[in-house]
Amino acid sequence: MPPSRTPVPGTGKRAGEHAERRARQRADRRAARRAARRHDREIVSLALPAFGALVAEPLFLMVDSAIVGHLGTPQLAGLAVAAALLTTAVNVFVFLAYATTAAVSRRVGAGDLPAAIRQGMDGIWLALLLGAALVAVVLPTAPALAELFGASATAAPHAVTYLRISALGIPAMLVVLAATGVLRGLQNTRTPLYVAIGGFAANAALNAGLVYGAGLGIAGSAWGTVLAQCGMAAVYLLVVVRGARRHGASLRPDAAGIRACARAGVPLLIRTLSLRAILLIATAVAARLGDAEIAAHQVVLGLWSLMAFALDAIAIAGQAIIGRLLGAGDVTAARAAERRMIQWGIAAGVVLGLLIVVSRPLILPLFTPDPAVHALLLPALLVVALVQPISGVVFVLDGVLMGAGDGTYLAGAMLVTLAVFAPLAFAVPALGGGLTALWWVMGVMMAVRMLTLWLRSRSGRWIVTGATR
Structure with a gap:
């Protein structure tokens, strides 16, 4: 007969503890997977429609141009000059959304x-006030603005x-921004x-x-756009007013509420103006490099903006969630x-980067037949592709901090x-760099943004709970 084994004291207890710990770990992993799937469904349900709406807006200008x-x-x-002015005026106030x-x-x-x-409603009233002020400025200064933006004698x-x-139609455009923010919220x-x-x-x-x-x-094109924007604003107002009546919310303007909306928007306005300055500096530097460089830069910037729509859709979901x-x-x-959306941002950036690399043979002839521009586009597009995962993290964390109401930090x-960015960009032509060098500087800019946002995310100082921040 085999020798009998005497149990070591405590062995059974330890084995039971190990088994219990493993069971808890399996349960935690299952719960984490369920939570991830729940977050995925919510992100997709918010981000996909947001992406469609973001892409539809630029199509207005494409239709007008065609x-x-x-x-x-x-x-x-003339349309190009006027549209650039209008787009800049309206996009500066994107904080309304x-x-x-x-x-x-x-x-x-x-x-x-x-x-x-x-x-x-406070945000919508603020949009109407800002829109009226812009109309009062633009109407009398339209000739001077067209001249300032370099319109020729025939185009002016x-x-x-x-x-x-x-x-x-500017008040309607700003109402659309504010009301879009209401519905996203x-x-x-x-x-x-x-x-x-x-x-559209x-x-x-x-x-x-x-x-x-x-x-x-x-003039018919302008009136068509005004009527379409007013129609969109009317639909939004109908939806918001119905919601207000259903829940007993007041529709009258509240001075204190409007002032609070304006104060909350100032940091985001500073953020937007800073970002616009970065894009303008990049374009100005590209123009100094030569005609082929500015032409290629315009194509790359357009593709960069298109990629931004996809990433911004995830950021919008982040704001709301x-x-x-x-x-x-x-x-x-x-x-x-937040963690799940960062994973989405990185994955989306990788996919978009690969799409840019794979579609380069189709992109180049689509925009220009000029071989000189093609030669400049190839390396610049590779830089854009490499930077897309970083951009994915930037957009997501931007949306997270906006959703947290952390506008002051975002502005800083x-x-x-x-x-x-500015000194690095201006150094490109001074040091004999070309378009690829400029887009590497754009990549550095995105890396700096990611670092500042990541540090804030890790600190946890953006986490303030409750109905108001």
């Missing part, structure tokens, strides 16, 4: 829907015509998508009918959502980024 371009080169040149999303989503998380809608009259008529990105698609279709039909059918020329979770006081879920971080 229709006006058949009128003649002076008309198209971002700040409103963060404020409304916090109230939603806190379970106070009437206050959330009331907060959104068309630029002034388009600018003065389109300026009447309410975790609704589908309605903005539907409105953007409807607005209406804009195309109105432009064609007024330019060619009514024979109004470039983080704001809601912090409003509800759920810090653990907010941290988990962007000023630091501008201070690093």
Whole structure:
């Protein structure tokens, strides 16, 4: 018979503890996987419609350009100048969407829907006031603005015509921004998508009918865009007003609430202006390098912007989700959502980078047949592809901190980024660098942004719970 074995004291207990620990670890992993799937569904449900709405907006200008371009080169040149002015004026106030999303989503998380809608109405009233002020500035100064932006003698009259008529739609454009922020804060990105698609279709039909059918020329294009934007604003207001009545929220302007929205928007305005300055500096430096360089830069910048739409969609989801979770006081879920969105950002950046590399043979002839421009585009596009994963992290953390209402830090971080970028960019032509060197500097700019945002994320000082920050 085999010798009997005497159990070592405590062995069975330790084995039981190990088994229990392994069981807990398996349960934790299952819970983590369920949470990740839940976050994935929420990110996709918010980001996909947001991406569609973001892409639909630039199509307005493409339709206008396609229709006006058949009128003649002076008309198209005038449209280019006027559209650049209008786009800059409106995009400077994009904080109307971002700040409103963060404020409304916090109230939603806190379970106070009437206050959330009331907060959104304050943003809409602020948009109307800013829009009226812009109209008052643009109408009398349209000729001077067209001249300042370099419109030629033949293009300037068309630029002034388009600018003065389109300026009447600025209040509607800003209302669309603010109302989009309201709906995003309410975790609704589908309605903005539907409105953007409807607005795009209406804009195309109105432009064609007024330019060619009514024979109004470039003025018809401007009126078509104004009517489409006003229609979009009206739909948004109808949705928000219905929500306000359903939840008993006041629709009247509240001076204190409007001032609070303006104060919350100032840091994001500084952030936006700093980012615009970076892009303008990059374009100015590219122009100094030569005609082929600025042409190639314009193509690369356009593709960079297109990639940004996809990454910005994840950031928009981050604003809405983080704001809601912090409003509800759920810090653990907010941290988990942040980690998952960073993974999404990196994955999206890798995919977009690979798409750029694979599609380069198709991209080059699509924009220009010039071999000199092709030679400049190839290495610059490779830099853009390599930087996309970094961009994915930047956009996500930007959205997380916006959703947390951490605008003051975002403004400071962007000023630091501008201070690093500007001397490096201006040094490119001074040191004999070319377009590829300039885009490496753009990559450094994104790396600096990632570092500043990552440090803030790690510090946890952005985590403030409750209905308001």
